[in-house]
Amino acid sequence: MNVAIFGGTFDPIHRGHLAVAGAARQRFDLKRIYFVPADIPPHKQKARFSPFHHRYAMVALALQGEKEFLPSLMEAPGEEALRPPSFSIETVRRFRSFLPRSDRLFFLIGIDAFLDIAKWREPEALLRETEFIVAARPGFSLADVANALPESLRPAKEVTKPFTRQPATGDVVLGGVTLHLLADTHENVSATQVRTAAAAGRATARWLPDSVAEYIRKTHLYKAGRGIHVAEKAPAARRRKSGEA
Numbered sequence: 001m002n003v004a005i006f007g008g009t010f011d012p013i014h015r016g017h018l019a020v021a022g023a024a025r026q027r028f029d030l031k032r033i034y035f036v037p038a039d040i041p042p043h044k045q046k047a048r049f050s051p052f053h054h055r056y057a058m059v060a061l062a063l064q065g066e067k068e069f070l071p072s073l074m075e076a077p078g079e080e081a082l083r084p085p086s087f088s089i090e091t092v093r094r095f096r097s098f099l100p101r102s103d104r105l106f107f108l109i110g111i112d113a114f115l116d117i118a119k120w121r122e123p124e125a126l127l128r129e130t131e132f133i134v135a136a137r138p139g140f141s142l143a144d145v146a147n148a149l150p151e152s153l154r155p156a157k158e159v160t161k162p163f164t165r166q167p168a169t170g171d172v173v174l175g176g177v178t179l180h181l182l183a184d185t186h187e188n189v190s191a192t193q194v195r196t197a198a199a200a201g202r203a204t205a206r207w208l209p210d211s212v213a214e215y216i217r218k219t220h221l222y223k224a225g226r227g228i229h230v231a232e233k234a235p236a237a238r239r240r241k242s243g244e245a
């Protein structure tokens with residue numbers, strides 16, 4: 001069975017995430033996609049995020065009715081004994097430990113997040129542990145993907161130069177690592193955009209599943225002046241773990 005892990009802050013989950021997951025499901029015949037909201041302890045936050053329970057609730061609501069999409073508590077804050085994985089490599093290994101050996105495991109990620117991969121914990125091990133599905137977004141090239149790889153896997157600049165104008169599509173297989181590049185889904189939305197609009201009292205419904213829009217309305221989650229939820233993330237803080245940012 002083909003299974004994918006889709007990690008993110010999901011603050012909030014939006015149509016862009018669902019479009020990417022839907023496209024990946026179709027192309028790779030995924031029978032399960034685990035949406036894994038990241039636990040981000042306050043001392044590790046470079047920007048402020050909504051508490052885990054709100055982000056998880058919105059993920060669970062958004063996945064209603066999608067048989068293959070599952071909300072995951074893998075990274076939920078827990079007791080010491082249930083310590084959540086701190087890095088993606090740990091999350092992947094935990095998933096591996098309970099999935100049947102015959103399952104084919106993928107790691108789904110947007111290209112902007114992938115560009116930081118070399119700074120993550122054990123990037124080579126992570127890339128070898130699962131196949132990556134990298135979702136394209138406008139403006140990124142095949143060369144960007146290759147140049148983002150950790151140094152030991154990165155092709156020389158002369159090799160990638162011809163690909164700077166080539167859109168990120170197709171498959172890249174390098175040194176035991178497989179990257180599948182998923183074509184742009186054209187859902188041009190980010191969670192930052194949603195938080196900013198909500199904080200300013202502007203409409204957000206077009207970017208969100210109805211259930212999530214309703215949840216945000218009812219909880220005033222991103223209302224300006226409510227403290228911690230107003231958009232303020234810089235692009236560099238996009239990655240979910242401080243050790244991976």
Ligand code: ATP
Pocket residue numbers: 007008009010011015016017020108109110111112113114135136137185187188189190191192193233238
């Ligand atoms: P923020 O604006 O807060 O940084 P985000 O919209 O990028 O958030 P995340 O939860 O950080 O949402 O994203 C989880 C994953 O989904 C990341 O790998 C990100 O690149 C990818 N992603 C988010 N939005 C889109 C989109 N519109 N199209 C394709 N991939 C996306």
